[in-house]
Amino acid sequence: MPELPEVETIKRGLHDVLVGLTVDAVDIRAEGRFAQRYQLPDVIGREVIDVRRRAKVLLIDLENKTSLLFHLKMTGQLIYEDPTERFAGGHPLPSLKSPMPNNTTRVIFSFDNGGKLYFNDMRRFGWVFQLKTNELEEFPFFKTVGPEPFDENFTEEVFAKNLKKRKGVMVKNALLDQTVVAGVGNIYADESLWLSKLHPKRLVSSLTDDELKILYGAVKQALAVGIEHKGASSKDYVNHKGEAGTFLDYANAYHHTGLPCARCSTLIVREKIGGRSAHYCPNCQKL
């Protein structure tokens, strides 16, 4: 589900509500082979001191110098239920279809203010681990993941250099490679390519310097607009309050199959590329 803008949206929301709270209890609702996806050995009595994001991983730092690493994968949700915002007569999150917890709830954190954080994940691809904060860089995914797109050291040159490591692959697939740039997934890859007028099947090796420069700007723009509109909700994504994001109202390619291109009115097509669905304008984005 969530790509960088969605995780960033959740991170900002959770940072506002969790910092300063202490964990009173943890309820892990998983058995057998699923239990190992949720490893929280030392959280009771620990205070939250920060909430951060690296790539698509959400980090909660605790006062005991450990960090919780959440990956939401396809269907993960992190929803906070605040005891001070209960609505009269209803459950506290009227935007959700069902009250928390529901049958997708895998972990429940209870805090000293009465608040609860629900980690939901229908497909169970997601996980949460607890590591020492000063050893995060040893985590295998963090060892290989590429630069943050809004970090100042993510320059045009770095982007071009990283992309060119995948010169034999189609540009759509290269954008999804987390070692090239962190946080781009299927939605924002398609949007970046639409903005750049690049066909998703273009081989990286065929891209000109000008095209690389345009794509660099487009990736940052697509992600920035995604964050601005609090993420894309096609199905499962909601923010920390259980609310959908509105980015799809501003998207041009993703989820626009059969709709006219905003530039040329040609109908947007969907095609399976490298095992993933790609959405593009066959007129603006020529091979």
Next chain:
DNA sequence: CACTTGACCTGTCCGC
């Protein structure tokens, strides 16, 4: 090594 495919899961939607 570079690249592709399949696996991990469960629910929904679409066509027959």
Next chain:
DNA sequence: TGCGGACAGGTCAAGT
């Protein structure tokens, strides 16, 4: 309405 198959935003392991 029922049923089978395709599909869903991510990442890693195994295969070519």
